[in-house]
Amino acid sequence: MDDAEKVFTQIPEFLEYLGTGCAEAIANAATPDKLDLSPKFPFLCSKHYADLIKKASEPEALLREILPTRDELANVPGFVDDPVGDLPAGKADCVIQKYDRRALIVSTATCGARCRFCFRKNYPFQSNPDVAKQVSDWLDTHSDIWEVILSGGDPLTLSPGKFRDLVEAIAMHGSVTTLRIHTRLPVMRPDLVMQHFELLRELSARFECVLVSHVDHPDELDEESQVVFGQLKFSGWTLLNQSVLLKGVNDNAKTLESLSRRLFMQGVLPYYLHQLDHANGVAHFEASDETALSLIAEIRKRLPGYLVPKLVREIAGEKSKTPIF
Numbered sequence: 199m200d201d202a203e204k205v206f207t208q209i210p211e212f213l214e215y216l217g218t219g220c221a222e223a224i225a226n227a228a229t230p231d232k233l234d235l236s237p238k239f240p241f242l243c244s245k246h247y248a249d250l251i252k253k254a255s256e257p258e259a260l261l262r263e264i265l266p267t268r269d270e271l272a273n274v275p276g277f278v279d280d281p282v283g284d285l286p287a288g289k290a291d292c293v294i295q296k297y298d299r300r301a302l303i304v305s306t307a308t309c310g311a312r313c314r315f316c317f318r319k320n321y322p323f324q325s326n327p328d329v330a331k332q333v334s335d336w337l338d339t340h341s342d343i344w345e346v347i348l349s350g351g352d353p354l355t356l357s358p359g360k361f362r363d364l365v366e367a368i369a370m371h372g373s374v375t376t377l378r379i380h381t382r383l384p385v386m387r388p389d390l391v392m393q394h395f396e397l398l399r400e401l402s403a404r405f406e407c408v409l410v411s412h413v414d415h416p417d418e419l420d421e422e423s424q425v426v427f428g429q430l431k432f433s434g435w436t437l438l439n440q441s442v443l444l445k446g447v448n449d450n451a452k453t454l455e456s457l458s459r460r461l462f463m464q465g466v467l468p469y470y471l472h473q474l475d476h477a478n479g480v481a482h483f484e485a486s487d488e489t490a491l492s493l494i495a496e497i498r499k500r501l502p503g504y505l506v507p508k509l510v511r512e513i514a515g516e517k518s519k520t521p522i523f
């Protein structure tokens with residue numbers, strides 16, 4: 199196995215790899231009695247992300263994103279299995295349509311690593327669906343769709359063959375002018391993004407191409423993400439980022455300011471700062487709206503307007519994201 203392909207599925211092996219240099223950060227992120235060694239939402243972390251933790255200025259922030267704790271077992275009123283209303287908006291096994299003339303494809307259940315705050319951690323993913331065929335069949339009868347959003351899981355974890363089949367199936371439908379990919383792979387598995395590069399370059403000749411990265415902390419950005427974003431930008435992709443406001447990870451103005459600036463240095467514009475989706479098992483990550491608003495007010499003073507993300511929340515059944523003022 200190539201070193202870049204290494205993933206950790208066992209927490210003790212992962213912690214051993216991080217080594218004594220991260221001992222304090224590990225203790226800060228989860229004391230031994232808080233660690234959950236066999237979580238319901240299984241642990242997964244790429245070697246790349248483990249290496250980011252090792253060299254991070256705030257390693258405990260990145261660790262909190264990835265390390266399962268017993269806090270996830272808490273039953274908190276208002277936190278549910280389908281917080282953003284994916285299931286009622288399902289149109290075919292892998293097609294979700296919440297918004298007018300735009301459709302979202304749940305292209306795979308696989309991710310480069312598993313974020314503990316994941317909004318789809320309880321989603322009933324189908325096993326081995328023929329996504330390209332399902333999407334093509336659905337688009338055949340929905341010629342009003344102009345934007346297709348590839349989501350998951352992480353769409354760029356698809357094998358090059360399956361990913362090509364999927365985008366070629368979409369490309370056959372002339373009404374679709376914009377292809378948007380939501381991914382966390384530039385910071386979780388940049389090697390997997392690179393394996394799609396020839397196709398990603400070709401796509402910008404057929405679609406308006408938008409990549410929305412999910413980066414939550416400036417320490418997640420390194421030279422490898424810079425290469426990925428640089429090549430995409432050079433190939434004509436529009437690059438945006440959305441983050442989730444996460445208690446103990448990025449809920450301070452200094453981190454958010456640094457995140458916006460580092461994204462911009464890599465060619466990416468901050469787009470949304472999401473309030474946490476209320477999925478079961480994530481309540482310990484919640485920052486209040488009051489905190490969120492004061493953080494936005496503070497970074498507005500420190501940054502030009504184009505680097506201040508919009509503060510939003512997703513409300514199940516609403517026809518757009520809801521701005522928080």
Ligand code: SF4
Nearest residue numbers: 309312313316351382
């Ligand atoms: S990459 Fe996205 S879908 Fe995958 S675990 Fe993280 S938040 Fe969930």
